[in-house]
Amino acid sequence: MRRTSRALAVTALVTGALTGVAAGPAAASTDVLLPHPGPDGLVWVEERTGDGGVASGGAWEGLPTVLTVACEGGGDVRVTMSQETEVAAFSVDCPAGEAGVGSVTMDAGVVRPGSFVIGVDASSDVVRWALTVTQPES
Secondary structure (H helix, E strand, O other), rough: OOOOHHHHHHOOOOOOOOEEEEEEEEEOOOOOOOOOOHEEEEEEEEEOOOOOOEEEEOOOOOOOOOEEEEEEOOOOEEEEEEEEEEEEEEEEEEEHHHHHHEEEEEOOOOOEEEEEEEEEEEEEOOOOOEEEEEEOOO
16 A cells, blocks of 8 residues: 555544653753654644543554654653554653653554554643654655
């Protein structure tokens, strides 16, 4: 399936993730928490506060899947990704004044074809967060 037709088939609804987990600081609080993921992106939630998540379709099992979350504002977020069962879960510390970033990379085949749901449980209603889901081809 061509990458462009798969990208057009992706539908995302904002309501409000294993081979490795990484975390670290990101941009200052006035900056975009996570930039647009580009052509490898399945989902981009630019920014939300408090609890939320996303439901999407269009995943392909032939590529690895990377779920990245950035947050700031004091506290933390707990992130889960599910497809009938949980396929990824991790937490990200959300310092005040700078962004914390967490990411999980799932091998090809862990995320099955079709839809998935990501939940973000924030420790406070003032925690702001963003997320991306990508399936890099290289």
